[in-house]
Amino acid sequence: MMATPFTLFQRLPTLSRRARRIAILAAFGGYPLMQLGYLTLREPDRIPAVVWGPIAILLFSATLVGVVAIYGYAGRRMDRRRNLDERQVAMIDRAMVLSYGVLTAVIGVVLGVLALWLTFGGPVTIGMGDVTPFIIGAALYEPVLPFAALAWIEPDAPADDEA
Amino acid sequence: MAPSTGRVPDREVVHNRLPLLRADRGLSRTALADELGIHYQTVGYIERGEYAPSLHLALRIAAFFDVPVEAIFALEPFERLNATALMAGS
Numbered sequence: 001m002m003a004t005p006f007t008l009f010q011r012l013p014t015l016s017r018r019a020r021r022i023a024i025l026a027a028f029g030g031y032p033l034m035q036l037g038y039l040t041l042r043e044p045d046r047i048p049a050v051v052w053g054p055i056a057i058l059l060f061s062a063t064l065v066g067v068v069a070i071y072g073y074a075g076r077r078m079d080r081r082r083n084l085d086e087r088q089v090a091m092i093d094r095a096m097v098l099s100y101g102v103l104t105a106v107i108g109v110v111l112g113v114l115a116l117w118l119t120f121g122g123p124v125t126i127g128m129g130d131v132t133p134f135i136i137g138a139a140l141y142e143p144v145l146p147f148a149a150l151a152w153i154e155p156d157a158p159a160d161d162e163a
Numbered sequence: 164m165a166p167s168t169g170r171v172p173d174r175e176v177v178h179n180r181l182p183l184l185r186a187d188r189g190l191s192r193t194a195l196a197d198e199l200g201i202h203y204q205t206v207g208y209i210e211r212g213e214y215a216p217s218l219h220l221a222l223r224i225a226a227f228f229d230v231p232v233e234a235i236f237a238l239e240p241f242e243r244l245n246a247t248a249l250m251a252g253s
Contacts, residue, residue, distance in 0.1 A: 085201035087214045158192065158207020 012072025020073055020151040027066025027148065031140060034059040035133045067144050074147040095150035103145060177215040178240045181206070184228050198227060 003011075015023070034056050042052045077084065078092055117124060185195055185206075192210075196203040201220070208214035216224065216236075225232040 085205050086217050086220060087205040087208060088202060090214075155208070155213050157204045158211060 009068075009072050012069055013076065014157065015069065015073050015151075017154070017156045020069070020154075023066045023069035023073075024148050024152055025066070026062040027070055027144070028063075028141065030059045030061070030063030030066065031137060034063075035137075063140070067140070070144055070147045070151050074150040078147060078150065091150060091154055092146075094153060095146050098153065099145040099149035102149070103142070175215055176212055176238075178212065178237050179209060180235050180241055181210045181224070184230070184235065185210075188228070195227075199223060 037052070037055065037059070041047045042049070042056075074095075077088060078095075081089065081092065084092070185192070190198075192206040193203040196206045199206075199220070205214065209216055221232050221236050225235055228235065
């Protein structure tokens with residue numbers, strides 16, 4: 001039987017840990033790489049738009065596919081906490097602690113870099129164009145962070161049924 | 164019960180005989196999970212030592228198999244079954 005997008009989405013909760021981690025790397029690597037590539041390659045006109053276009057689409061698609069895979073793996077469980085058993089609840093709690101720990105660390109690093117820049121590099125002017133990629137990144141990644149943490153830490157599931 | 168050695172384990176590992184008891188009763192993971200009201204994967208994670216159940220769940224598992232909880236769960240690995248142990252049990 002041919003797999004439809006819906007049946008593929010239904011299979012996401014059974015993803016192996018390796019596949020989950022690849023999806024997380026794709027999700028969290030794609031968009032920042034796209035922004036970095038734009039800043040270092042496209043904006044200084046090092047590569048033509050016709051070359052950059054497919055690369056940008058590919059990187060952003062990797063992010064979207066990764067986010068969907070992460071949500072498909074963990075989303076349904078995290079939305080139905082009441083129906084979970086103690087191990088599943090404990091895993092979600094661990095994922096929450098990890099994800100907000102990571103978020104705190106990232107915010108700390110960004111503020112630290114900004115503080116160092118202001119101290120040693122002098123005043124900086126931040127326009128809306130500089131901030132927009134970070135706002136999009138935050139809007140994209142912040143909601144999915146606990147799901148990603150759960151998908152990252154959970155070991156491979158035992159076999160469905162063994163006598 | 165074995166006296167405490169005072170040694171702090173590196174990781175909270177709880178050894179168990181759950182697969183043995185489950186096989187003895189001819190139960191699948193799903194069947195046992197349904198009896199206990201937990202997810203079948205949780206049974207698998209407990210068996211693999213990747214999840215240490217709460218005291219409440221451990222006692223419920225023991226009650227289900229009608230054995231003392233220390234017959235199923237232990238901090239030290241269980242001894243392997245051998246002919247002497249089997250003969251002593253018969």
